[in-house]
Amino acid sequence: MKLPPLNALRFFDVAARTESFVEAAAELHVTHSAVSRQVRLLEDDLGVSLFDRRGRSIYLNKAGRELRQVTSRMFDELAQVSDRIRNSAMENVLTLSCEPTIAMRWLIPKLGSFQSACPDITLHLVAAGGAIDFRRTKVDIALRRNDFKWDDSVEALFICKERTGPVAAGAHASSIDNEDTVFLHTSSRLNAWPTWASTAGRSIKSKRNVTYEHFYLSIQAATAGLGVAIASFLMVQEDVAAGQLVAPHGFLEDGSAYYLLSPEPISGCDSRQRFANWLLREIRNNE
Incomplete structure (x- = not known):
């Protein structure tokens, strides 16, 4: 089983939520081209397009929406677990x-x-x-x-x-x-x-x-x-x-x-x- 690149998934998740490479770049503190490049990397890895591109605008397509359901839940759970671990560690300081x-x-x-x-x-x-x-x-x-x-x-x-x-x-x-x-x-x-x-x-x-x-x-x-x-x-x-x-x-x-x-x-x-x-x-x- 081959997993997609985690960093590319993270960039995709933010871009999918905002439906904007520009907003995603601002949130991730990277350039617009960096977000576009990571999304392209993910699409190449999966062999499908995840967004419909219309000029400067992007819209999730069917494959993108399906993946977004998974990445959204995955990163939310990761954030929750990380907070629990972090807070548990802080309790002992x-x-x-x-x-x-x-x-x-x-x-x-x-x-x-x-x-x-x-x-x-x-x-x-x-x-x-x-x-x-x-x-x-x-x-x-x-x-x-x-x-x-x-x-x-x-x-x-x-x-x-x-x-x-x-x-x-x-x-x-x-x-x-x-x-x-x-x-x-x-x-x-x-x-x-x-x-x-x-x-x-x-x-x-x-x-x-x-x-x-x-x-x-x-x-x-x-x-x-x-x-x-x-x-x-x-x-x-x-x-x-x-x-x-x-x-x-x-x-x-x-x-x-x-x-x-x-x-x-x-x-x-x-x-x-x-x-x-x-x-x-x-x-x-x-x-």
């Missing part, structure tokens, strides 16, 4: 937007566990915080603290409450009440120290203050012995466990919380749901 310091200091060190639990899901990580436009960024899900209002159409899955506390290198652990203490602040959350002090019922004597742009930098400065930083428990869990930092006053809830945001129902996508389940397990295991 998950793009996550996460606040930078949480990503660097908590999430990334644990991604080996996620890869072991879900080896078929490829996670693309984008470091970003605050409000997010899912359509513009093409992000699937986002881990965010509820310090901004998101659209009502966004699904928000509660992950955990935020807890913050002072952290420092061992030699500076008890220096919070010392007037010479250097307090390390972060410009992205300038109220972190006042909020913690109010919750803890403490009075902070802050004569010496240094502000860093990101939490990551202030935590690094604290690790280097440059002062006392305020940090989320998620950001410093590993450092405290390893003894690189101490948290002498523990961590207190500050009234905010972390949520996993999604523009579509999390339960409606296997990769989203599995990541959410893994994230919740990790949070519970580390509280």
Whole structure:
């Protein structure tokens, strides 16, 4: 059984649907002569004419209409199968937007566990915080603290409450009440120290203050012995466990919380749901 050339069939199918070599050429992004040449190739292969040609106009003849019924169905089915395969492959690629310091200091060190639990899901990580436009960024899900209002159409899955506390290198652990203490602040959350002090019922004597742009930098400065930083428990869990930092006053809830945001129902996508389940397990295991 000899099959006609597939490319010639494709050119024929578009020309038959439009009944115009010019329109077919525009749709296929080729020249008019290229379409005419492929159709001629197909007609030579079949040994029959498929169009009645009248000047610049073309009309399907009986053989052309018979073939068109088959090619139309064939290419429609190919398109549907291709879309299903493409969408199935995309379901296993998950793009996550996460606040930078949480990503660097908590999430990334644990991604080996996620890869072991879900080896078929490829996670693309984008470091970003605050409000997010899912359509513009093409992000699937986002881990965010509820310090901004998101659209009502966004699904928000509660992950955990935020807890913050002072952290420092061992030699500076008890220096919070010392007037010479250097307090390390972060410009992205300038109220972190006042909020913690109010919750803890403490009075902070802050004569010496240094502000860093990101939490990551202030935590690094604290690790280097440059002062006392305020940090989320998620950001410093590993450092405290390893003894690189101490948290002498523990961590207190500050009234905010972390949520996993999604523009579509999390339960409606296997990769989203599995990541959410893994994230919740990790949070519970580390509280």
